[in-house]
Amino acid sequence: MVERRAPHLVVLTGAGISAESGIQxxxxxxxxxxxxxxxxxxxxxxxxxxxxxxxxxxxxxxxxxxxARPNAAHKALAALEQQGFRVSIITQNIDDLHERAGSRHVLHLHGEILxxxxxxxxxxxxxxxxxxxxxxxxxxxxxxxxxxxVWFGEDVPHFPEACDIVAEADLVLVVGTSLEVMPAASLLQHAPFGAGCVLVDPEAEALAPPGVARLSQPAGKGVPALVRHWRREGRLWVPEALLEG
CATH class of the missing domain: 3.30.1600.10 (SIR2/SIRT2 'Small Domain')
Structure with a gap:
């Protein structure tokens, strides 16, 4: 009997998700x-x-x-993992809010301030x-x-590992990042063919590259809304009713 593989959500997070917890x-x-x-x-x-x-x-x-304290977006991602989804978080943030919310698979591209x-x-x-x-x-x-x-001008030692994680995604969720800082901005290029991608950001309409679905909401509102759909359906999908474009 073939064991069913848990849906794999890869989440790329940036400063916008931490800003809602009061981090400048x-x-x-x-x-x-x-x-x-x-x-x-x-x-x-x-x-x-x-x-x-x-x-x-x-x-x-x-x-x-x-x-600072984890906000609704951090907590929603942790809850999705606790339900049995495979959730891998690749963050540009150097705080530990994902871990404090309960997420267990967090890769810090730019290091950890603690x-x-x-x-x-x-x-x-x-x-x-x-x-x-x-x-x-x-x-x-x-x-x-x-x-x-990791300071400006230094190598990003975990970048190859991040590329490998994205390459195994069923869906990529981008939260609170402009997708402009390299090398993190190039991670979407490593997603498998056919894997969907959703950007949650108040400026998503302007920031989203071609082919990326847009949810123009703050992380603390948009991420829990998506997670509720995924937990209810037991699968990762792009709910068109929630998305612009």
């Missing part, structure tokens, strides 16, 4: 870059010039993440359940610790 985005007019130029706090050059400034910036962001890592061996990670990173905090090899995030 980088690109909004009042976002994090407003007072912190990217070159100074999120590049290897900025780290070399002023590591104290970089650590202070990420320590403040880390406290913001700890205060971890530190060695500056000489990127394989050496250290959880940060509380507090931050200070100058003088070192890894087991005696090197200064840094945030475990």
């Amino acid at each position: 985005t980088f690109r909004a007019s009042d976002g994090l870059w407003a007072n912190h130029p990217v070159e100074e706090v999120a590049t290897p050059g900025g780290w070399r010039r002023d590591p104290a400034r970089v650590l202070a910036f990420y320590n403040a962001r880390r406290e913001q993440v700890r205060r 971890k530190a890592r060695s500056t000489v061996d990127r394989r050496m990670h250290y959880p940060l359940p509380r507090g931050g990173i200070a100058l003088g905090d070192v890894c087991d090899k005696g090197s200064q610790l840094r945030p475990d995030v």
Whole structure:
């Protein structure tokens, strides 16, 4: 007897889903870059010039993440997995809101702010359940610790794994991302032929590439609506009544 394969939803999430939990985005007019130029706090050059400034910036962001709570979109995706769907989340976000909502299969393309890592061996990670990173905090090899995030100009080490995950999707759900940041923006090219794709974003009408269905709603409204359909039907599909285009 052939075992039925669970439907596989691959979810690509960006800053928009976390913004609904109160986490500032980088690109909004009042976002994090407003007072912190990217070159100074999120590049290897900025780290070399002023590591104290970089650590202070990420320590403040880390406290913001700890205060935030998963929203309805995070919780809906976790509930879908708990019902037996296979749900793989590939996120550009460095917070842990997906995990706190209950999702078990989360790949962080750009790292995790609640971890530190060695500056000489990127394989050496250290959880940060509380507090931050200070100058003088070192890894087991005696090197200064840094945030475990991918800065502009650095490689994205988990990108090949992300491509493999997308290649196994029955349907791809894109939530709260402009699909403009590379290399994450190229992930849709790895989806199997015939796999559907839905973009949930208030600006979906303008952002969606050709062939991508659009749901122009905030994540906290659009994602639970889709999940309710999928849980009720026991399958992944694109409900035309909910979608524009």
